[in-house]
Amino acid sequence: MTLRYSLLEETLIGARLADGTRIRLTLPDLFVLLAEDRIRDFPALRPHQRHPWHAFLVQLAAMALHEAGQTEPLADEAAWKAALLALTPDDPDGAAWCLIAPPERPALMQAPVPEKTLTAWKNRLLAPDELDMLVTSKNHDLKAARMRHCEPEDWLFALISLQTQEGFLGAGNYGISRMNGGFASRPALGVVPLGGWGRRWARDVRRLLDCRAEIVQDMELCEQGGIGLVWLRPWNGTDSLAFAALDPFYIEICRRIRLLESTDGVSALATGSKAPRIDAKSRNGVTGDPWMPVEMAAGKALTITGKGFDYKLSSELLFGQKFLSPIAQALIEEDGQQGILILARGVTRGQGKTEGYHERGIPISPKVRGFMIQKKTDGLAKIAEERVSDIGKMRGLLWTALATLFENGAPKDTFGDSAKDKANLFSKPFEQYEDARFFGGPLGLNEEIESEQPGNMRLRWYLDMAERAQSILTDAFDSGPRSGEQRYRARAAAMSRLHGGLRSDKTLPTLAHYYKTQKDSKETPYVQL
Template sequence: MTLRYSLLDEPLIGARLTEDGSRVHLSLPALFVALADDRIRDFPALRPHQRHPWHAFLVQLAAMALHEAGQTAPFADEAAWKAALLALTPDDPDGAAWCLVSPPERPALMQPPVPEGTLKAWKNALTAPDELDMLVTSKNHDLKVARMQRCAPEDWLLALISLQTQEGFLGAGNYGISRMNGGFASRPALGAVPRGGWGRRWARDIRRLLDSRAEIVRDMELCEQGGLGLVWLRPWNGIDSLAFTILDPFYIEICRRIRLVESPAGISALATGSKAPRIEAKSRNGVTGDPWMPIDIGAGKALTITAKGFDYKLSSELLFGQKFRSPIAQALIAEDGAQGIVMLARGVTRGQGKTEGYHERRIPISPKVRAFMIQKKTDVLAKIAEERVSDIGKVRGVLWTALATLFENGSSKDKFGDSAKDMANLFAKPFERFEDSRFFDGPLGLNEEVEAAQPEDVRLRWYLDMAKRAEAILIDAFESGPRSGERRYRARAAALSRLHGGLRSDKTLPTLAHHYKAQKDSKEAPHVQL
């Protein structure tokens, strides 16, 4: 078997350029040059759930190459990048470790050497890149597998990186990565994105890694020099695990025994199981120095997202709260600029033998919010966010009670049946979804309040808008409430009374209650004729 599909020499990676949107195909060194010039708009073959693994791979790889070369800034030409990448694989000067296909006893990209030197015993054949990838679908209904029959080498490349750097446990013999909290967890990512293209973020994250290398080495007890960075270079028999402490702080891992092979029909993959994870890091609970991974301080473990993804509650805690230790990619630096900064959160929610959705959220950072974050004075922002989370919950609670009253035929008691509760939950969901969507940067959102000269005016207008929408949702629910004449009128009147009474109570939102009272007093005040 010969070496095929070298990322160092062949234009295998498809991209679109920022200047005119034209499509090009680049080698890995050529891609790094284009990224350094911020000329890459996007990668057309990249699937949504592959975005972070691909970004992380490009950043960690470039950071390792630059560190080994004693450089702090990206190289400006392809030859320098190729030499730096080859320097990471001194035992394979012919570039085998950068090829998609190589002899089994040699390393291939993201594929460890096979000690036995043959794949005859490997029975699990995969014919399409999406069959190799890490997504798990429900009985082949959510997303059909093995659809990518007419595919290019880059499709295998992206699927391979996705699998090897973000997959979890999937039954006996299929272990997950070290950079997550347990086999059924996930590898979410959070980081700042400055204004610009893919290359701008790539370059800033490389700088963050290089600047933080000593910190990661110290905190994670990893190797400052001579550590294993490209885990696929070591042969793997499927039995032995690597000690975490032998790794480079920027290490790129693998978790499965996979080999790509080529036949007249094209590329396919062979896989076999293992009796142990590739890296022994279970006790670390995903705390590995991952530059994009938030850490739950109290629990001492990496963040795992649920099916809710990065909702407004979790996002505000990640940005401003004290529960999580921020990843190094989240920290703002002066070079990010003052305008157009976004906090980008990504991740796939995994479960036992299933995937519960891909989640991505972009949170624009306003100038004042940026200033607070750079000065590490987020307590003000945390207080505002906490109040807003609480206020949404209070209005939703009032709305829910009014809805339950409606579906309980206007009962004046707070004991509701299961049917009424289920209907109230159903109709209350759009209220919270809308507030989630505008929590940070929408109309009357957190950014607007922080930037305002009179933030209390923004807060009041937000309260009034929530009250208006809550009433609209309740009125829309009338059609699904009681239908008979007497019950219908009683239920609707009781529900509206519950809603209005709750919104005007000092126990809900005192500021809103005071506003309503002032309005009422103004209307009832006697008019004095002169």
């Protein structure tokens, strides 16, 4: 078997430049263009593969620069090629950077096979999406094995996705070290400054290099001589690498996979293992991952649920005290003044299933940026907590009014399951809208913080929520009781429940005071109730 599809020699990676031009690149070429911030995106990259690809490029570049004794991106393709080959001194011909190599030798993201043969490997995968980490349910989520007409880069992205973010999937299929348990996930949070892929890439490479000693000390990893490219080490499926033997920027693999080529094209062979590749179960995913938040009290990496990065979790991750922020999330002066996002990404995993890919970009306003750089976020946390609570109060009031409608105007303590289910269904869009605008939307948190009159901004938000709650309740009238007497009673009781709650000091005192003032002064309310 000969070496095929070298990332160092062949233009396998498809990219689109800032001006829209599509080109194909070697890996060293790509690093040069990333350093110049000329890459817009990668057209073949699937959404759930975005973070694994970004992390791979950042960790690899940081490792190469550290070994070369450099702190800034290298100048040209030849220098990058030499730096990458220096990471694989036992394979000077570049086998470790090829997608296909003899089984006894390393191939990209594929460990050498000590047996030197694949005859016992029976699990053949014919398409990249069959290899990738997504679990689909009876072809309902995404059609399986549909990428039959594919390019080598599709296998590249699938390999990196599988080997760096997959979890446990039955006996012999162990997951990565950088997650809290086999059924967890590898979510990622990081700053995205204004610019393209390259601006963020260069920024994160610099953060890794600046924080290398910190990661080494905190994680007790190797400052020098550690295992960085885990796929270089032979693996028979029975042994595990000690966590302490790793480089702080290590790029791992979790499965025994080898790519092959025949007259039918590229395919993959897979086999199980009797142990995880890295012995890190006791670490609960706390590995120094530059993008992974850590739950401090429990000493474990973040695992996201099917809700993804909703406004409650996101506000806690940005401003709260529960999680230790990863180094990629920490704002620095070089990130600039405008156009900054905190980007959150992750796939929710479960037992034999996935519960969705989640991605959220959280805009950071100038004042918020200033507080975060100064690490003075207690005030931001307080405002965010109040807003989370206020959304809950308004949604609870709307839910009660809706359940009253669907229960024909009956008292709260008599609501049946049917009325509760309908109330859940009809009140869900209210919370979804508030979730979407929580940070940067109209009347969102950023506007309140930037405002010279934050109290007035908060009141406008309350009034807007009240108006939307009433609109949702009114729209639900058509799904309530239809007979004349029941319809009148149910609608009147539901609206009365909503009005009374809005004017109660126990719900939102500021809003209640506003309505009282308007009534006393006989002025027309902002919201006509």
